[in-house]
Amino acid sequence: MDKMAGRETIDRLRKEHECSICWQKFESARFLACFHSFCELCIERCASTSSKQNTVVCPICRHCTTLPEVGVRGLPLNFIMNRMVDAFEEFEAYEEKLKSVDAMCDWCGDEEAVATSFCHDCSNILCKECVNMHSKMRIAMRGHVVTPIAEIRSGKTKVQRMDSVTDELPTCKHHEGEQLKFYCNTCKKSVCRDCILTTHSKPHHDCMDMTNAAIKLRENLRKMLSEIKCKSIEISDHIYVIDHREKEVLAEIKRAMDKVDQAADEDIRQIEERRRILLNNLRQVRSALVERIDGVRYNVKEAESRISRVNNIGEIILEKSKDNEMLMLHEGFDTTVQKPMSKKFDRAGLDRVLEIARKIRFEREVPKQFIGKVTHGQMVWRLARQVEFPVRRCVMNGMTAYTNGQLVIGYYSGGIDVVSINGSGRRVIEDVKVHDVATMSDGSFAVSSVDGSLQILGEDGKVKKRFDTQGASGFASIAVDKDDNVYAGYPFLQKVMIFSSSSGKMLRATTTSGCAPWQLHTLKSGHIVVSDPCAQNGPVVKIFDQNGDVTASVRGSPNEHSYCTTDEDDNLYIAIINKGSDDMLSVNLMTPEGKFVENVVQNQKVNLVSTWLRLAAPSPGTIVVSTHEKLLVYRKRPSYNDFWIPAAQIARF
Missing domain, CATH: 2.120.10.30 (TolB, C-terminal domain)
Structure with a gap:
């Protein structure tokens, strides 16, 4: 694979080599127990504000790290990050140097020799003659990439190189000038030659060459990664089982709910039929009783009509007839009046109709079995459920309420999810690294990024x-x-x-x-x-x-x-x-x-x-x-x- 394909650009280096506290380039980066890295001075400032002595709370994941006896300086250095920061500073220095029109050759140092090219592997700017010498040294300089400075200045080519690798080993803090060439398996730390002879001697300490120790640790790491992959597969299978079981549970509940609906529909049908029968019976009773009342009303109305007619005739005879006419009509009028005047009204019949009506009762039949009963008494708070995140280990940074009882969760490792409290969710934003998140009225997200x-x-x-x-x-x-x-x-x-x-x-x-x-x-x-x-x-x-x-x-x-x-x-x-x-x-x-x-x-x-x-x-x-x-x-x-x-x-x- 071409070397250029594996190199990182300066823009990406700039972002990766900044401390998340001071937002400056790392200075003596050190690891906390959660494996987040910060500048040594930034960690000291966090430790000074901690409510508990000799502890540091990680600003990213809030994990609490107990400091060694020597303090922050006892935390492990992030050698890789520190080395990359040094390389990046070197990049920046050469980037400024390349902008100079009269840049001097790094090899020959001749003030009159104008630099024309740049070697990405040596990180040197070269004049025309030194480029020729550089290309002739095929064994030492094999594979080096040399680019004309004009292409770099024009933006056609960016300054790139592989990660800086140095063969220089760190020195022992107990024995001046001695390199840490060995590893103590007993103490799990790098040691120098003098340490092996003094504080890490046999038989109480098992020391070995650093190269062999690294080979052994890499092999252990490979085994561990293999176990992690197996565990990941096991977790994926378990998630599948969970999803499958959830579907089965929901299907069983739906089956029961369907039966409840069917039973209720049947009960409703029977109730409707029973209601129809009962109402028809009542309508028949009503018709019979009203017919009886109408019969009584007809007789009374007929009597009222006769009385009114007789009354009118009597008033006419009284006012209009002569004496001889009065004597002739009187006997016939008396006979006509006798029949309506002797009419008796059947109030007892009406009372019997009312008595029949008052005896009508509707008695509700209470079923012997019923589906259920819910009563509300004291309301109490209870743990309803626990929902695990798909990715654990301190990645969740922000959470807020969303619409329809849902949650919005932002992750430091990148991404925003909309999650319901039953555990289902969807990823809405993928790449943004979130420190905190809030929701707007239109459903968009206000985000404080890392x-x-x-x-x-x-x-x-x-x-x-x-x-x-x-x-x-x-x-x-x-x-x-x-x-x-x-x-x-x-x-x-x-x-x-x-x-x-x-x-x-x-x-x-x-x-x-x-x-x-x-x-x-x-x-x-x-x-x-x-x-x-x-x-x-x-x-x-x-x-x-x-x-x-x-x-x-x-x-x-x-x-x-x-x-x-x-x-x-x-x-x-x-x-x-x-x-x-x-x-x-x-x-x-x-x-x-x-x-x-x-x-x-x-x-x-x-x-x-x-x-x-x-x-x-x-x-x-x-x-x-x-x-x-x-x-x-x-x-x-x-x-x-x-x-x-x-x-x-x-x-x-």
């Missing part, structure tokens, strides 16, 4: 807006208010900057003196909730108004870490982790004024990679706690003693 940039990304990963941080650098927590303004909290500056999402310009800044904004939230009132889990006098959650004044404060004890989130009603959920070996988790619900409401989780033992947590309230009655490895989903549900479904009926399904 490289210190602040931007708004759409679901397609395209940048919709970049923010002018006015020189502020380093990690930033992030939040969004109801007006889509973006808040960025800088822990090392103890400051919160508020940006307009439309213009990208800063609107104002709030100082959070005495409280580093490691985590940030906003309330509908415009107040800012700041969580500092690592404060020296004990973790603290403070609420600042728009003027920067503290309206509420909740402080924990020095042996705790505390983290916070808010729900849609501006309630506070504060998680507390005991920093002892027990890893006990508690979560308290509090008002925006800092008053205690209830305990959500109390002294639950959890397995933590570090004491760094994220909380979110994706829906009412649901709180999610992230421990980097898994999501702990707590829900407010009825007490088990008040939730009853007859077991026999469940079995009958």
Whole structure:
């Protein structure tokens, strides 16, 4: 394979060789226990702000590293990174040198010899004569790549080279000038010749040549990687089984639900048929009783008509007839009046109809069996489920609530997922390395990247807006208010900057003196909730108004870490982790004024990679706690003693 294909460009080197704390090139890079690297001086600054002596909390994954007795200098050096930084500085020096029109040849040093070419492998600029000499040294210079300087200046060719490799070994700190050419298998450290004769002598120490030790360790590493691959296959198979079992479980539940629907549909059909029969019976009874009443009404109406007619005739006879006519009509009128006047009305019949109607009753038939009964008594918080991340070991950095009770999770290793609390999810953005993430009203994402940039990304990963941080650098927590303004909290500056999402310009800044904004939230009132889990006098959650004044404060004890989130009603959920070996988790619900409401989780033992947590309230009655490895989903549900479904009926399904 061509050498040029394996070389990295200067632009990529620049990004890879920057410390994530100071954003400068590494200076004496050292490893923490979590294998994240930082400058030695940056680690010392972090150690000085730690609440626990001789410990350093990783700013990336929050893993706690115990320092050796000699302090930060006792942490292992990142030799590879330091060597690459040296090579990169060499690149930059030659890059500046190549820009000079009168650059002098590195080989001959002749001031009149103008350099014309550059050797990527020797990292030397050469004049025309030295290029000829360079090409003639075929054994020593075989395979070296030489490029005309004009091509480099024009941008046609970039300055490239393989990673710098030096044969010079580090020297022993106990024996001046002695190189560390040996390895002590007993102490698991490199030693020099004098160490073998003194402090690492036989029979108590097993020392061997460094080359042979490296061969042995590489072989062990190959075996370990082989085991890791096998474990990865096993995990993949297990995930397949989980997915398959989930489908089977859902299928069984759906089968039971279908049977419930079928049974209910049949019951509804029978009820409808029974209702039809009962209503028809009542209609028949109604028809018979109304017919009886109508008969009585007809007789009464007929009598009323006769009486009215007789009355009219009598008034005419009284007023219009003569004496002789009165005598002639009187006898006939008396006979006509007798019949309607003697008519009797059957009120008893009406009373019997009413009595029959009043005896009509509808008695509901209570079934002997029923599907279930749910009663709501005391509501309690319970751990509903645990959802493990597909990739473990400190990759989750940011989490916030999203639409429809979902979560948005950002990863330091790169990517943003939208996840439901049942564990299903989808990757929406692939490459961005996230320190913190918040959501906008339109569903896009406000992202604080690991490289210190602040931007708004759409679901397609395209940048919709970049923010002018006015020189502020380093990690930033992030939040969004109801007006889509973006808040960025800088822990090392103890400051919160508020940006307009439309213009990208800063609107104002709030100082959070005495409280580093490691985590940030906003309330509908415009107040800012700041969580500092690592404060020296004990973790603290403070609420600042728009003027920067503290309206509420909740402080924990020095042996705790505390983290916070808010729900849609501006309630506070504060998680507390005991920093002892027990890893006990508690979560308290509090008002925006800092008053205690209830305990959500109390002294639950959890397995933590570090004491760094994220909380979110994706829906009412649901709180999610992230421990980097898994999501702990707590829900407010009825007490088990008040939730009853007859077991026999469940079995009958």
